[in-house]
Amino acid sequence: MTVSRVLRNRGDVSEATRAKVLEAAKTLGYVPNKIAGALASQRVNLVAVIIPSMRNMVFPEVMAGISAVLEDTELQPVVGVTDYEPEKEERVLYEMLSWRPSGVIIAGIEHTEASKAMMQASGIPVVEIMDTDGNPIDTAVGISHRRAGREMAKAILRAGYQKIGFLGTKMPLDYRARKRFEGFTEALAKGGVEVVEQEFYSGGSALAKGREMTQAILEREPELDFLYYSNDMIGAGGLLYLLEQGRDIPGDIGLAGFNGVELLQGLPRKLATMDACRAEIGKKAAEIIASRVNDPTAEFEKIIEMTPKISYGDTLRR
């Protein structure tokens, strides 16, 4: 009836009735039932955002980019977390799709067959973010992690480091970290250099783990002159440790991480790193969803690759 029209500012309603309705709604604490609304109108202004974790620094920033863009639209993000588990991703996706969102933004480009089928069948725009090394279902926005690893390797070679160590997470399902490592070793190999020693961790405070791992790897292989960390947090731990040891950085030994986290600004030395373009990725992904929701017939690119830049900081010679 008329009430519905007022609450949605649609159609012509006289000022008088309009005011009356608003008044009544407020005093009653009335909140319209979107479930019924969505069922009737076949429209849900929700965008499913599916990410592996909230504790990674990376994803809150992506979320911020998404929120900033969607804020100016009718759309709202709803997040689901997968803990890096493909089956959980599948469950979360199923759950979210059953609410018939207007679009999906999902981290990564690797998914189970069932997940891919669901997204394909959903008929809504799907944007896979963070990684462009693969075949997107619909659109992918991100960086090439393989390339990121290669670029870092080249910078290290240019600087003349020779005995390289790699420190990372023990996560078989972190495809992006793995791709970086692959690109890294591949480019080093081209320069005739190889990764001499590796160290992996899981769980615990990343900063503390970074210390421990750095100590451990150097005990096993004291001759290392460069340490490449799979994320900035463990890199920062390593940096702190080496400074305490009085090592000459970046002369005697160089360091680099990955991500460009804000935290690094406050460290005694700036860790070399590579920006993962998190906020831009979120922004772009949200823009794509928004525009395709408004105009489902519009053309769109399949892959949008951002170019991360190396930041040399104080731990990597030029």
Next chain:
Amino acid sequence: MTVSRVLRNRGDVSEATRAKVLEAAKTLGYVPNKIAGALASQRVNLVAVIIPSMRNMVFPEVMAGISAVLEDTELQPVVGVTDYEPEKEERVLYEMLSWRPSGVIIAGIEHTEASKAMMQASGIPVVEIMDTDGNPIDTAVGISHRRAGREMAKAILRAGYQKIGFLGTKMPLDYRARKRFEGFTEALAKGGVEVVEQEFYSGGSALAKGREMTQAILEREPELDFLYYSNDMIGAGGLLYLLEQGRDIPGDIGLAGFNGVELLQGLPRKLATMDACRAEIGKKAAEIIASRVNDPTAEFEKIIEMTPKISYGDTLRR
């Protein structure tokens, strides 16, 4: 019809038909429409979780506690972010309630009148978390920040520090930080000590800001012998700065933060802090929601106050 029954494992269905339905559903990539289901059954297995920010370390941990508990139930968390703005909280709440969730978990105990009215009128369990200094709508689970401030002040007095500086965020709407500060000054006053100097910041990398602020406050007031930070991140920045300056900690100058973030484990010295019981709060809040959803008539406590413990670390004399 029967399809509905098998998809929900309800009622008796023969194995034969059951298998057939499942088969068909899978090949078609069929995802049931929860919107219609919710409308018909008047049940929505969603719990609205409303928090100020995702970038605060604090809230991801609370979320983890909530998720861990809800994982074992039918319920699912859906998060909304308010950016510490009361009107945004109001909008987010309205939006979420319009989807008729089974319960609400909301950070803080201060809300606009409209927000309170909505929650009251919703008729669903509401748990206000993080803060117990105030009048909960329904149930509150958290710590008393006023008390937390007092406890820290007492520890500082016991240790004999005399000239205290306070460093915090420029956030008029961070009620919890303010309550801590109030409790802090109040308890100091009882010991005949007062906060000699203050410094506030907003925006930027907390670690870097902690450095700058510490330098600034000590330039203005070099005699300070204790610095109380409103969060661990700026405290960590201050710690790093003072170590570089070669200051004797905690002899010459003491430091303390607030929150007990994991990051602190990896610093050169352990910053004194006070645990905010984040994971426990999330867990307890989710348990309350879960039990009240299962049995709406059950009795429940209005306020559940946790007791944070001081961790002296290496920056506060005993």
Next chain:
DNA sequence: GTGAAAGCGCTAACAG
């Protein structure tokens, strides 16, 4: 400008 009627895709309750 406002009301009335149909129906969105399910679930619940009841028949068969």
Next chain:
DNA sequence: CTGTTAGCGCTTTCAC
């Protein structure tokens, strides 16, 4: 065990 029926609270469409 399986089919039928009547809504859930809105939006949409069409009359008034």
